[in-house]
Amino acid sequence: xxxxxxxxxxxxxxxxxxxxxxxxxxxxxxxxxxxxxxxxxxxxxxxxxxxxxxxxxxxxxxxxxxxxxxxxxxxxxxxxxxxxxxxxxxxxxxxxxxxxxxxxxxxxxxxxxxxxxxxxxxxxxxxxxxxxxxxxxxxxxxxxxxxxxxxxxxxxxxxxxxxxxxxxxxxxxxxxxxxxxxxxxxxxxxxxxxxxxxxxxxxxxxxxxxxxxxxxxxxxxxxxxxxxxxxxxxxxxxxxxxxxxxxxxxxxxxxxxxxxxxxxxxxxxxxxxxxxxxxxxxxxxxxxxxxxxxxxxxxxxxxxxxxxxxxxxxxxxxxxxxxxxxxxxxxxxxxxxxxxxxxxxxxxxxxxxxxxxxxxxxxxxxxxxxxxxxxxxxxxxxxxxxxxxxxxxxxxxxxxxxxxxxxxxxxxxxxxxxxxxxxxxxxxxxxxxxxxxxxxxxxxxxxxxxxxxxxxxxxxxxxxxxxxxxxxxxxxx
Ligand code: NAD
Numbered sequence: 001x002x003x004x005x006x007x008x009x010x011x012x013x014x015x016x017x018x019x020x021x022x023x024x025x026x027x028x029x030x031x032x033x034x035x036x037x038x039x040x041x042x043x044x045x046x047x048x049x050x051x052x053x054x055x056x057x058x059x060x061x062x063x064x065x066x067x068x069x070x071x072x073x074x075x076x077x078x079x080x081x082x083x084x085x086x087x088x089x090x091x092x093x094x095x096x097x098x099x100x101x102x103x104x105x106x107x108x109x110x111x112x113x114x115x116x117x118x119x120x121x122x123x124x125x126x127x128x129x130x131x132x133x134x135x136x137x138x139x140x141x142x143x144x145x146x147x148x149x150x151x152x153x154x155x156x157x158x159x160x161x162x163x164x165x166x167x168x169x170x171x172x173x174x175x176x177x178x179x180x181x182x183x184x185x186x187x188x189x190x191x192x193x194x195x196x197x198x199x200x201x202x203x204x205x206x207x208x209x210x211x212x213x214x215x216x217x218x219x220x221x222x223x224x225x226x227x228x229x230x231x232x233x234x235x236x237x238x239x240x241x242x243x244x245x246x247x248x249x250x251x252x253x254x255x256x257x258x259x260x261x262x263x264x265x266x267x268x269x270x271x272x273x274x275x276x277x278x279x280x281x282x283x284x285x286x287x288x289x290x291x292x293x294x295x296x297x298x299x300x301x302x303x304x305x306x307x308x309x310x311x312x313x314x315x316x317x318x319x320x321x322x323x324x325x326x327x328x329x330x331x332x333x334x335x336x337x338x339x340x341x342x343x344x345x346x347x348x349x350x351x352x353x354x355x356x357x358x359x360x361x362x363x364x365x366x367x368x369x370x371x372x373x374x375x376x377x378x379x380x381x382x383x384x385x386x387x388x389x390x391x392x393x394x395x396x397x398x399x400x401x402x403x404x405x406x407x408x409x410x411x412x413x414x415x416x417x418x419x420x421x422x423x424x425x426x427x428x429x430x431x432x433x434x435x436x437x438x439x440x441x442x443x444x445x446x447x448x449x450x451x452x453x454x455x456x457x458x459x460x461x462x463x464x465x466x467x468x469x470x471x472x473x474x475x476x477x
Contacts, residue, residue: 011197054198073193112442113162140168142221167466247455252408256286262413268302284409407450
């Protein structure tokens with residue numbers, strides 16, 4: 001039912017030169033379900049050679065042809081949705097319903113970039129002298145090295161691959177070793193859709209060994225990474241030493257503000273759904289809940305009730321609304337965050353412990369009486385924890401919202417258009433969603449500021465990250 005995952009190098013699915021591999025576990029029960037091959041430098045060299053060759057061909061392939069391959073791949077993902085979603089649930093833990101949404105969303109992302117492929121326009125700038133033509137031309141940046149994580153094994157990789165392929169780049173993906181098979185299924189759809197075998201390569205292995213080899217390599221012209229801020233800073237520093245272009249989608253700690261005039265019931269139920277999606281392992285997950293003091297008790301009561309109603313279980317069961325955490329590290333992190341907060345005075349309104357002792361299940365958790373001494377108020381929890389803190393007025397909540405070095409997503413609930421406009425502009429954040437949860441669509445920008453990284457992986461900005469601007473001034477015809 002669950003496939004082993006091989007490397008994809010120059011069109012061949014291969015077990016890698018060293019023969020090394022690692023086990024893949026089902027986070028719902030801890031059982032080994034398969035394995036993933038590891039690449040060493042010999043494999044990376046072959047991937048680099050293919051990527052170099054593929055780039056030279058693909059950059060002169062018409063955008064219409066690149067677009068057609070992405071569209072075909074999108075259709076294949078839709079046709080294969082059930083098989084891919086089950087694979088994703090088995091290795092990552094999320095409910096099948098969320099896995100289906102992720103697979104279909106990935107198809108939509110491919111379609112978006114298929115359209116963008118045809119819109120990599122340049123421009124003509126009027127010249128100062130007669131007979132001179134001044135052209136601005138967009139060219140693909142070159143072979144890309146992409147590093148993608150385990151929380152959305154499809155959605156994190158599809159934005160990078162589709163943008164690169166649309167722009168005329170080749171790409172080497174270092175996929176997530178803990179959730180490799182769904183990522184491999186997406187890459188397979190690209191090949192089956194008509195993306196040439198030397199344009200997309202897929203490797204797994206020891207992440208630091210692969211990034212330390214690929215980032216400085218002269219063939220690679222662009223680095224894109226999604227993951228934690230500390231790792232992102234290391235990779236950005238290495239890319240900087242070699243003057244490589246980068247896109248960094250890093251951690252967040254999103255403030256979610258509920259003003260006194262908000263529809264409290266709607267805010268509680270929408271925020272609970274957003275918080276516990278993918279068991280909170282979402283970079284744009286609402287994290288610091290800041291609620292105006294006059295409605296604090298009411299909100300906590302409604303939010304806790306919504307939290308208590310979430311059915312936790314194996315993602316394969318139709319009744320499950322929240323699956324296990326994707327790996328044991330997250331389970332240990334949740335226990336650490338809760339015990340640290342409780343030691344420093346927090347009260348657990350619901351949850352706070354793991355469920356049973358098999359699989360990485362943790363109860364959806366609500367914490368009150370939280371303060372700035374607690375680690376959860378500084379560090380990205382990346383799990384199903386909701387600390388709720390009261391605030392008095394607009395200025396105080398803006399200060400709290402912008403207190404941390406992160407700046408990815410921010411949320412607010414209010415019935416006042418004046419407050420909505422003011423808070424939208426006050427947030428130091430790459431994305432803001434007010435009175436609903438409206439982030440992450442293919443056609444809208446996606447990215448952060450401050451320690452959350454830079455560059456956008458959505459909207460019309462996204463393809464620019466894979467294009468260079470060339471200026472040509474030409475006299476005579
Ligand atoms: P981690 O920080 O070691 O790894 C995060 C990701 O980076 C993983 O996919 C990993 O394979 C990759 N990675 C790590 N070191 C690397 C290296 N030297 N070169 C290339 N890739 C490397 O830890 P983790 O336990 O996997 O995740 C912990 C934290 O990472 C989470 O708490 C969360 O803050 C963050 N994270 C963020 C996202 C996101 O969507 N922005 C996704 C996954 C994890």
